Amino acid sequence: DTVENLKPGSVIVDLAASTGGNCAYTENNKTIVKNGVTIMGNSDLADELPGVASTLYSNNVINFLQVLIKDGAVVLNEENDIIKSVLISKAN
Structure with a gap:
């Protein structure tokens, strides 16, 4: 058996838990440990992820804008690694 x-x-992470799962040990909406292997059978996992992904993305955007904007103006600090990695064009 693969788990062993x-x-x-x-x-x-068995995304097919609600329909019986792809792993013989999967139990719907349960997390179990078999031979030291954790098997997650969360059938609602896809429903939980969009909120987390949106939060992570919005935090990244806010943090980027805080690096880019100082006192209400865009400041291109080319010494900053983040700015260097995203700067495509300068002065027109």
Whole structure:
């Protein structure tokens, strides 16, 4: 069995848990440990992720804008690694 061949500490996220799962040990809406392998059978995982992804993205945008804008004006500090990596054009 594949689970027995995995190293302890491995994680399986079974996205098909609500329809029986792709892993023999999957239990719908449960997280279990078998032979040191964690098997997650969260059938609502896809419903939980958009909120987390939106929060992470919005935090990244806010943090970027805080680097880019000082006292209400755009400041292109070319010494800043973040600005250097996203700067495509300068002075027209």
